[in-house]
Structure formats: structure tokens, C-alpha cells
Amino acid sequence: MKKLNINKKILLIIILVFILLASLIGTFLYIFLSKETLVFKLQGENKISLEVYSEYEELGVIATLDGKDISNEVVIDNSSLKLNSLGTYEIIYTLNHDDKELKLTRIVEIVDTTKPELVLKGDSEITLSKGSVYQEFGCVAVDNYDETVSDKIQVINDVNSSLVGVYEVKYTVTDNSGNQASISRTVVVVEPPKSSNNNNNNNNNSEEKVVDITASMEINEIKSMSFTSDGIAVEGYIKDNNGTFKLAICNSKKKCTTFDMQKKDNYYFSGNVKLSNLDNGSYDVYLESKDQSRAINKQEMQYRIARAKIGDKLVTFSYDKNLVSLKIEDFKYQYDILIDPGHGGTDPGAANQYIDEKNINLIQSQYEKKRYEEHGLKVLLLREDLSYGTVMGDSSWPAVRKKAYALGYYGVVSRISYSNHHNSSDDKSLMGWEIIVPATSSGNFMNNIYKIRDAWKELYPTNENHVRIYTRNYNTNVIFTKENNEQYYFTDYYAVIRIPYQLYNVNNVLFEGSYLSNLNDYDWYYNNGNWKKLSEEKIKTFVTSLGKEYIPPQEDK
Numbered sequence: 001m002k003k004l005n006i007n008k009k010i011l012l013i014i015i016l017v018f019i020l021l022a023s024l025i026g027t028f029l030y031i032f033l034s035k036e037t038l039v040f041k042l043q044g045e046n047k048i049s050l051e052v053y054s055e056y057e058e059l060g061v062i063a064t065l066d067g068k069d070i071s072n073e074v075v076i077d078n079s080s081l082k083l084n085s086l087g088t089y090e091i092i093y094t095l096n097h098d099d100k101e102l103k104l105t106r107i108v109e110i111v112d113t114t115k116p117e118l119v120l121k122g123d124s125e126i127t128l129s130k131g132s133v134y135q136e137f138g139c140v141a142v143d144n145y146d147e148t149v150s151d152k153i154q155v156i157n158d159v160n161s162s163l164v165g166v167y168e169v170k171y172t173v174t175d176n177s178g179n180q181a182s183i184s185r186t187v188v189v190v191e192p193p194k195s196s197n198n199n200n201n202n203n204n205n206s207e208e209k210v211v212d213i214t215a216s217m218e219i220n221e222i223k224s225m226s227f228t229s230d231g232i233a234v235e236g237y238i239k240d241n242n243g244t245f246k247l248a249i250c251n252s253k254k255k256c257t258t259f260d261m262q263k264k265d266n267y268y269f270s271g272n273v274k275l276s277n278l279d280n281g282s283y284d285v286y287l288e289s290k291d292q293s294r295a296i297n298k299q300e301m302q303y304r305i306a307r308a309k310i311g312d313k314l315v316t317f318s319y320d321k322n323l324v325s326l327k328i329e330d331f332k333y334q335y336d337i338l339i340d341p342g343h344g345g346t347d348p349g350a351a352n353q354y355i356d357e358k359n360i361n362l363i364q365s366q367y368e369k370k371r372y373e374e375h376g377l378k379v380l381l382l383r384e385d386l387s388y389g390t391v392m393g394d395s396s397w398p399a400v401r402k403k404a405y406a407l408g409y410y411g412v413v414s415r416i417s418y419s420n421h422h423n424s425s426d427d428k429s430l431m432g433w434e435i436i437v438p439a440t441s442s443g444n445f446m447n448n449i450y451k452i453r454d455a456w457k458e459l460y461p462t463n464e465n466h467v468r469i470y471t472r473n474y475n476t477n478v479i480f481t482k483e484n485n486e487q488y489y490f491t492d493y494y495a496v497i498r499i500p501y502q503l504y505n506v507n508n509v510l511f512e513g514s515y516l517s518n519l520n521d522y523d524w525y526y527n528n529g530n531w532k533k534l535s536e537e538k539i540k541t542f543v544t545s546l547g548k549e550y551i552p553p554q555e556d557k
Helices: 002-034 212-216 357-374 397-411 441-457 520-529 530-545
Strands: 038-042 047-051 061-065 075-077 087-097 098-112 119-121 125-131 139-142 154-157 165-174 178-191 219-229 233-239 248-249 258-260 268-274 283-288 290-292 306-309 313-320 323-329 335-341 379-381 414-423 434-438 469-472 479-481 509-513
Touching: 038 098, 061 087, 119 165, 119 178, 178 258, 248 268, 258 268, 258 283, 335 397, 357 379, 357 414, 357 530, 397 414, 414 530, 434 441, 441 469, 441 530, 509 520, 509 530, 520 530
Parallel strands: 047 098, 125 178, 335 379, 335 414, 414 509, 434 469
Antiparallel strands: 038 061, 075 087, 087 098, 119 139, 154 165, 165 178, 219 233, 233 268, 248 258, 248 283, 283 290, 283 323, 306 313, 313 323, 434 509, 469 479
């Protein structure tokens, strides 16, 4: 009987232990299974490198809670990132969960790995007579980031003009980031031509030793021209100049006005030509050497000056078969407002799944034209439909260049000239407006732009931190702020849509209204009709600047 009681006690203890274990296991499983599973990590590399001035594409993060995507709760701070400045920057990702602030960091290194570009002055191959002296023409270096690199060019010259042969002149430049570029010129040394006078035994001894670089020259060629306040600045070379350099502007009766040029070296010259005092009429341009001959200009068309207001004259240049001619007439404005609806034809511009930029540019421009005309202003619209519209220039040019040429040509005779565009970027977070203006612009012109800027800042719901008003260097594509009336003296890129404004002296403005690639930006701007409010700020500013009283749109009365 006693033994039986002991077995019962053991059994009872086993049962109690089992119950306790089951309770502990149940509690553990409850805690384990009810615990939240949070995943928060970067997508892509923790550290990335980007080329300076390139676009930053946000890779984002993976953020899930129990398998549910909560990445929309992550706040991304890329305010420190400067795509136009070398350095190392941090992108901060913040997620608030259970009263805790979780952070991730991505390192972005902005680097410059682009080589400078070298452009030879003079021809890439030069022929010299044996015994003559090689004259160095040099070259120009342009870098994508460093402002000045030409003074760093190293020249290796192995030319021995006393020996017939083929030689190389090598030019090398290294930018501040260590990117190196080289270019070469070939110099061919040949035997001098034999004298036709076989009876003159001393002929070879008396032969003049002259640098034969003129063999590759066009006779009397203008290499560059740019407009000044009263005429043009000219550079070029004159063959057989006898040490004198003169440029002549001659009318149809061969009556010429001659201008002395300054000598730069044996063949090259530079100087200024005053045009504002010349009578109306058509003129040909000559360069004088031993004989007077027509000046030619073989620059590509996008580098040739075309048309400008000089004093109270309108000066228009033409280049039939590269021969330089010009026409002078009394200046008068033909239009109050010139509007260029950007893109057109087979060039859609930026786009999203709802609209092409060329469409929205045209819709906005047509609205603005109508509104200006309600104020009694004369308006020229370069495009009335989805075609390219008014285009001019060399037939071999792409339509975008011919359209840019037309914008400059008619912009000269317009009091106000601007282009309507809309932005796009691989960085889907970018939003808002931009205004691109000429590098040297200042005074009343910029005051009007700042009025529009201030009004747009009030209207646009974005605090994104990047340059809103800027200019762009034609040769380097680098942008420079114009927020505070800064002035620069490089050749402009965007003032007349990828053709330098200096060809026309037109203060063209390019308005980028919104980012079509950012659908929230696009929705606020276009679908909600806020583009009209921004257009009205342009219209109000320009109408009042022309001495008219601003009339609000009928629908707002």
C-alpha cells in the first residue's frame, strides 16, 4: 500500500513537470510568433561613384514589416549632394518605428574622370620647305570641370627642318583630377622647289628660306568674328601680307572703308571693325595683302555671327560659298514678343506616359500668345502646330539647329524673346522650375527675370534646394548661377538653344516649367492647371515692362 502511494506521487510530479514545460513552450512560441519582423536595408551599393554633372538616380531602400512594404514611410535626405562639385556626400534614409529613429547612410562620391578636349590651332598637317623655320600655332584645351587648363599644355616638338622627313608635334594636358589628353600635329619637311633658271648657278645659294605654312592656308581667311557694342571683333590670317594687316568693307560701287588690324604673329591678325557709322546698304568684306581679295570664313555655321542690333543699325551677315558679306539697315523692332515653343516635329523632348514636352510647350505658348495679343502686343510664335515650325540655316543641319538659328535671327528684332520648355530627369525626386539666361545679362533684363522668380517661388510648392536661375558655358557645358546678378564672359550655351547667343546678341530666356518625369510635379503643374498661374506671372512682368497695363485673364475677374 505504501509502495502504491509512492508511485502516485511520482506520477503526479511527472504530470506537473509536463504541464510546466508545456506552459513554458507555449509562452515561448507566443512571444516568438507574435514578434514583428522588420527589414530595413539599402538597395544597391553602400558607396557609389558618379561623374560630375551627371544625374543621380535614387536606388532607394528595402523596408518591410512582416513582409509588407513600408518604403513609402522612409524619408530620404539628399540635400547635401552637389552633382556639380567634386567631393564625398551622404544620402541619409530615416525610418521611424516604435518610437525609434532608424537611419541608413549611402556614400556618393562625385568624381571627374573625363579627359580634357584638345583642339589644334591651325592645320593638323603642315608642310615646310627644308631649311625653313617651324612656327608653332599651339592648341586650346577645354575641360569639363576645371575652368582653365590651356596654360597646362605641354608641347613636345621633334621637328628638324634641316632634314627632310615627317615629324610629330605632340600636345599633352592633364586636368586637376589627373585626366590626361593628347593630340598631335604632323609636320612634313620637303625639299624646296628647284629654280626654273638653270643658268643661274648661284640660285640655290640665294634661295629665300621661308616658312611654307601658307601652302595649307586659304587666301585671306577670317577665323572668327564676334559682335561688339559698335561693330565686330575679327581674327584671321592674311597671306603675303608684307607685314601689314588691313580689312576693308566695300559697297557695290567699290567704295571701301578700311580698318587697320593688329599683328599677332607673321600671318595672324586681330582687330575691331566699327559698323555703326556706315551707311545703309550691302557690303562685301575684303582682306588686303599684296592684292585685295574677298575674305572667306570657313567656320561651321553655328560659330558664324549672323545678325545683331549695332547702335541704331541692324547688321546681317551672309556667307555665300564662305565669302563674307553684310547688310546694314536702320534698326526697328518687328515684334514685341517672340515665343519659341521648344522641340517639335519628330523631336518630342521630355515625356511621361501622358504627354510629350512638344505638346505642352505648344499649349502653353499658344495661351501666352493669345494673352499678349489681348494687351495689344505683336507676337511671333515660331511654332503654331506640332511640326518644327519656323526653321532657318544650312540644309544639312538637324532641325533643332535650324530652329535655333531662326530664334536668334528673329529674336534680334523682338523686344522680348523666350523659349518654353519642360524638364525631365532620371532622378524622379526632382521637381519645380528653372530659368536659363545669358551669361553677361544684367540690369533691367535680369530685374524682370527676378520678378518672375520671386512670383514663382510663392506659387510653386517645393523647397528643393538647387540652382533655379543659371547660365551654361557653351564650350564646357558647366552651369553657373545667375541668382544674384552674376556676370560671366564665356560663350553662352543655352541662350539661343545650343547656339551661342553671341551670334545674335539676343537676350533669349529659356523657361523650364516643371519636371514631366516627376508625376506629382506634372499633376500639380499641368493636370491642376497651375501652369496658367505661372504663365500669368511671365505675362504680367513682360507686359508692364513694355509700358502696358496688365489685364487679368477674363476667367479670373
